[in-house]
Amino acid sequence: xxxxxxxxxxxxxxxxxxxxxxxxxxxxxxxxxxxxxxxxxxxxxxxxxxxxxxxxxx
Amino acid sequence: xxxxxxxxxxxxxxxxxxxxxxxxxxxxxxxxxxxxxxxxxxxxxxxxxxxxxxxxxxxxxxxxxxxxxxxxxxxxxxxxxxxxxxxxxxxxxxxxxxxxxxxxxxxxxxxxxxxxxxxxxxxxxxxxxxxxxxxxxxxxxxxxxxxxxxxxxxxxxxxxxxxxxxxxxxxxxxxxxxxxxxxxxxxxxxxxxxx
Numbered sequence: 001x002x003x004x005x006x007x008x009x010x011x012x013x014x015x016x017x018x019x020x021x022x023x024x025x026x027x028x029x030x031x032x033x034x035x036x037x038x039x040x041x042x043x044x045x046x047x048x049x050x051x052x053x054x055x056x057x058x
Numbered sequence: 059x060x061x062x063x064x065x066x067x068x069x070x071x072x073x074x075x076x077x078x079x080x081x082x083x084x085x086x087x088x089x090x091x092x093x094x095x096x097x098x099x100x101x102x103x104x105x106x107x108x109x110x111x112x113x114x115x116x117x118x119x120x121x122x123x124x125x126x127x128x129x130x131x132x133x134x135x136x137x138x139x140x141x142x143x144x145x146x147x148x149x150x151x152x153x154x155x156x157x158x159x160x161x162x163x164x165x166x167x168x169x170x171x172x173x174x175x176x177x178x179x180x181x182x183x184x185x186x187x188x189x190x191x192x193x194x195x196x197x198x199x200x201x202x203x204x205x206x207x208x209x210x211x212x213x214x215x216x217x218x219x220x221x222x223x224x225x226x227x228x229x230x231x232x233x234x235x236x237x238x239x240x241x242x243x244x245x246x247x248x249x250x251x252x253x
Contacts, residue, residue, distance in 0.1 A: 002131045002132075002134075002233075003131065003134065004131060004132055004133050004134065016133075016229070016231065019132075019133035019229070020133070020178070020229060021178065021180065021192075021195075021227060021229075026135065027131070027133055027134035027135065028134060028135045028136070028225075029131065029134050029135070029136040029137065030137050031128070031136060031137040031138070031139055031154070032137075036131055036134045039135070
């Protein structure tokens with residue numbers, strides 16, 4: 001499961017618009033082998049999940 | 059009227075050689091006139107004239123393309139890898155990153171192809187790790203098809219620490235795969251004006 005899917009599962013109130021180019025959340029992958037990460041989280045009401053929460057999603 | 063003939067002419071007599079210039083003919087004449095920084099005994103070439111005009115010999119230009127597909131996760135800006143170089147005149151392109159060593163204004167172009175998918179794609183020029191210039195934006199969720207996007211911009215680089223990379227974005231809702239073809243997915247750039 002990729003980061004986008006994990007976040008959607010943890011925060012079902014988020015919509016695809018939040019992940020759109022002008023959305024409130026920016027995911028990034030620097031192609032350095034470390035995978036996707038949250039570059040920016042600017043959602044006005046939904047809090048950013050912790051790494052522990054993300055790692056717990058299966 | 060007299061004629062002066064010489065293979066080298068030093069301009070400037072400063073105690074610091076880097077403040078002087080030398081105009082010279084190369085040891086083996088080849089139809090060029092060289093311009094170097096430094097005294098006449100050991101100038102470092104920075105440019106030359108040939109029959110077509112002035113040529114800046116250290117002006118960076120590079121081109122590379124994407125010879126291996128990448129899987130782009132939906133809704134994530136992903137750095138594109140350009141592992142085959144076409145040219146790199148000043149050795150300023152490495153690890154899919156352009157770090158010019160000459161200060162100035164650079165024209166940078168890039169394009170990305172994606173195998174058939176639905177939804178949004180675009181690419182961006184990143185400067186020093188942050189999105190800087192966004193390219194053409196294609197968004198069509200209803201129709202699946204090949205996608206192609208490109209970006210072109212003139213950017214300033216300080217010639218030491220500034221660097222540029224290309225990131226791709228796709229918003230299909232699932233993974234998408236890039237096209238590993240020099241016609242579809244590439245990056246290139248050139249010094250347009252030195253400072």
